[in-house]
Amino acid sequence: MSYFLARRIAGFLLTLFVVSIVVFAVMNVLPGDPALTILGLDSTEEARAALRGRLGLDEPVVQRYLAWIGGALHGDLGQSYSFDVPVSGLIAERLPLTLSLAVSGMALTIGLALTMGLTAAARHGRAGDWAIMLLSQLGIAVPAFWLSMLLVLLFAVKLRWLPPGGFPGWGDPVAAARSLVLPTVALALVQSAVLARVTRSAALEVMRQDFVRTARATGFAPRHVLWRHVLPNALVPIVTIVGLQFAGLVTGTIVIENVFYLPGLGRLLFQSIANRDLITVQALVMLFAAIVVTANFLVDIAYVVIDPRLRAQRA
Amino acid sequence: MIALRGLCVRTGTGHLAVRDVDLTIQAGQRLGVVGESGSGKTMLALSMMGMVPDGLQVEGQVLVDGHSIAAEDERAWRSHRARSVAMIFQEPMAALNPLVRVGDTIAEPLRRHLGLSRRDARARALNLLEETGIPQARRRLDQYPHELSGGQRQRVLIALALACDPQLLIADEPTTALDAQVALRITDLLVRLSQERRMGLLFISHDLAAVSRTTSDIMVMYGGDVVERGRTASVLSAPEHPYTRGLLAARPSLMTRSRRLPTIPGTVPQLNALAAGCRFAGRCARELPICASRRPPLSPTETGQAACHLLGAQA
């Protein structure tokens, strides 16, 4: 167990390290002169030289990388060029919104997908199964931002039930929650399509196994058999996809925040791109990539928690 | 008391996988059902659980304590499974949910069906396990199925089947997947449990030795028909039906070890090839002209009943 864990952790840290090099290289080295990127082509050489000095761009590349990553490990992500405040402060300020959106989106995704997938599996080959599969096929093809626009058209423009966008701040929790409803739904509807299909096929696979017959022969209701006996055994493929979907969720929040004008990390990322604030962009891209890598790592660990047989194998 | 009246199982193509079976199992009675695979014995058992696979249709009556239960009344069946009729299956390896501890598996029906508390259910589960004679029963409670041997798992399944004190236990080839020594102990356990609990036992097998050791009555099936029935000892010592004789002749014994085993030529016919007459016609060594066109009725013999035109010819 500990050997398995140690190997996974080592792999995880190595991936993070390589990812940080890629991010640093793309943002800092490949474009040539970051000062030129930040200040634009019409800037003067003096201004660019001054900025290079301020940002420490005259140092050797390796030293710059070490300074960046060393600072990041201490929570210092540098000074935002456009906002002129520490990037870590900007992130801390906007993290709660993005986190709320991601967590509620993921929760709704999982709830929807498991319900749809298991319902379809239980009605395998019948009308309910077909309807759910058709719906999920559509869900995969619909871009989240377009679905968002349609939701806004219906619930904000036509029915006026919910705000079309913007965020009133956490001071008014009800208003804050209301403004997160449509973004969460848009995120979850699209995300749950793939997961529902995976849940269905994993459940069908499990339902062919003998212990499901045992559970039925013990007189349990179909719903109980499905959630208590089928679902846990179908979890390995489901968790894999949930982990992979975390990437989709992260990029999904970036897009959705921009559709609904929600001041979270995704919006910050775009403002920073517009402001050519490379330092903030670099920090945010690294953060998003780190979240995805961490999610993949946690999925690896989760397998072992789910299945006692794997626990024994990998001990 | 469990009884079948004129029970038929019809396949999607309209053929009968089980044809006109009448059967009563009294408290404490041990009935063996014998036949090759495809003879309809498993379908017969599943129809007594209300668990015939989708696409197959049950005709005739299944009576539990004199009350007929409609095949499609899933709710009624659910309340009878485990409580009136319980079943154990061929593959103890696959018949237990791999993610649930043995103790929890057995406690589940106790808690859900009998409303026992967690503590009481665990205590009862331990009693049940001890009753099945599993070594170190207390330790087994917290083990997972993959940590047990095949014989131990079959004992766990028996304990699970006994949980709600059923009137009838159906054992579908419970020893086929086990090695000979373990198989003997499991059959002896079934006999003991049936006697101690005054519980009916429907023992399905193609192993005549196991059936003769386990049961007091026997029913021989071929192609969905009951071809012979009676007291186990009498039928096996003086079989009337050519098929039963063939089965006995094909049985290995210490005496015939060096000889090549006689076999019944041919295989069980596919259902759609089954004609209106005796289903054994075509494979039968003593076929009469009438056999192919008319189905012989079950008629009394010296040892019980048999369905064969030869009986009439001899009389």
Add this chain to the structure above:
Amino acid sequence: MTARLPANILIGAVLVALVAGAAVLSAVWTPYPYAAIDVANKFAAPSATHWLGTDQLGRDLVSQLMAAAGNSMTVAVVAVGIGCSVGTVLGLLAAARGGWVEEIIMRLSDLGFAFPALLFAIMLAAAFGPSLSMVVIAIAFINIPTFARVSRAAANQIWRREYVFAARAAGMSSFAISRDHVLPNIAAPVIVQATIEFAVAILVEAALSYLGLGAQPPAPSWGRMLAEAQTLMYLAPQLAIWPGMCIVTAVLGFGLLGDGLRDISDPRLARQRSA
């Protein structure tokens, strides 16, 4: 197996043909030049002259949608084409060489999973400025690991076949074996993957153009049309409908086609299905 094609392949093929047809046609003909502004005729309702009406500048919607189809398909073809070729070559190399070469290629391709295509594209756009070519590069790059994995897994199976042993016994080089024996036999899974990645590429391009990091005005793009429509949501909600429908049609088409092709090319799946 009947000769009848499964429904998903049929529907998928029809949708793909529709989008691809519009894309090809747009290169030679659209009802109007897609960028032709006619302010007097802005927000025109659908009519015989403008089949789906016009936008806020009086531009013909059908012409824009067709031109955008061309754009979208070009991005998908080029990006998936590059990702597929490079990835497949790497996968073949990994399978042919094994050992540390395989190990390095596979570990590097693990990295692909750390960067969702959209995030990678955002990073490139931030560093090099937003443009359609950045989108192409990003999608191509992210596709490389996917194809490397698919082709390596398939190729490793082929390398265990007897005819490969025979070829090796006959003294063929591993390059020649990869080219003559392995590549033709892994084409099916690679093509299936490419079809699916096509759908993904169209989605990513649309999202990036919507966010302003892809096609720049006046280049036509479904995503960008939607971004413009969003600002006019109260005024002209109809503008938000058609580009989205086009994206769904294209993605659904390639998705269904890919699923269907996978079903018939993977006998293991087909068996499961009939079981």
